[in-house]
Amino acid sequence: MALPKKTKDSDQKREIAPRERILEAARNLFYSRGIRAVSVDEIAAEADTNKMTLYRHFESKDRLVAEYLRSLSEQADAVWGELARKYPGDPLAQLQAWIEGLCKVLSHSSERGCALANAAVEIPEKDHPARPIIEEHKTHQRAQLARLCSEAHFVDAEKTADEIFLLLEGARINVQSVGRRGPCARLTDMLLAILKSHPRRHKK
Numbered sequence: 001m002a003l004p005k006k007t008k009d010s011d012q013k014r015e016i017a018p019r020e021r022i023l024e025a026a027r028n029l030f031y032s033r034g035i036r037a038v039s040v041d042e043i044a045a046e047a048d049t050n051k052m053t054l055y056r057h058f059e060s061k062d063r064l065v066a067e068y069l070r071s072l073s074e075q076a077d078a079v080w081g082e083l084a085r086k087y088p089g090d091p092l093a094q095l096q097a098w099i100e101g102l103c104k105v106l107s108h109s110s111e112r113g114c115a116l117a118n119a120a121v122e123i124p125e126k127d128h129p130a131r132p133i134i135e136e137h138k139t140h141q142r143a144q145l146a147r148l149c150s151e152a153h154f155v156d157a158e159k160t161a162d163e164i165f166l167l168l169e170g171a172r173i174n175v176q177s178v179g180r181r182g183p184c185a186r187l188t189d190m191l192l193a194i195l196k197s198h199p200r201r202h203k204k
Contacts, residue, residue: 019057021047026068031115035065035122065119066129072115073137080144091151095195098148099164103188106171107180113172141165153201160198164191 016024025046029038040061044054058064079098087093112118120134142165149157149164167190175184 018047018049018053021049022054022057022064023068023071026064027071030065030068031112031118035119040064062129065123066133069116069119069130069133069137073133076137077140091148092195095145095148095152096192099191099195100188102168103191106175106184106187113176114169117169117172155199155201160194163194163198167191167194 022043025043026038029043029046040051040054043064044051047054054064058067079101080094083094083097087097106113116134116137119130120138123130123134125131142161145164146157146161149160154160167187171184171187174182178184
């Protein structure tokens with residue numbers, strides 16, 4: 001799940017390079033308030049800089065949005081490698097750990113859900129520089145699920161992956177509409193039930 005990390009407080013900002021300060025400010029503001037609602041002036045002020053410096057690093061707000069989403073995508077994608085190192089040769093354990101970790105984040109995060117899913121709703125324009133990043137991230141995430149399901153010997157790995165993926169996407173929206181105490185509270189059990197109920201081939 002793509003969620004911005006909590007940024008450093010004001011006293012520490014001055015020690016960070018301007019480009020990173022701008023990205024951190026964008027992460028906080030875009031995620032908490034929405035991309036369309038935040039102005040370049042507000043981002044510059046939050047980053048303790050000015051518009052001229054912002055545009056020196058990012059030629060437009062659209063490019064800043066794209067880089068913001070790219071950084072979140074990379075953060076989320078790094079988890080797959082971490083799981084492979086933690087559970088080497090055990091794709092089922094990797095799947096279970098990924099589900100439990102994501103559900104934990106969702107249950108403890110704000111009710112804004114997934115930043116990339118939110119961006120997809122806010123940015124319908126196919127020619128926006130952020131659109132390829134959003135679509136590639138979601139496609140890659142689903143492909144990673146299918147890969148692990150196949151390696152875990154599920155009979156219909158594609159169907160299993162799709163059920164997990166679509167349930168997660170729905171939960172990310174549901175947590176925004178009714179909060180963490182709604183159906184999303186049962187998300188972990190529902191996802192793990194998919195893994196238990198779908199047939200798997202025996203290893204040879």
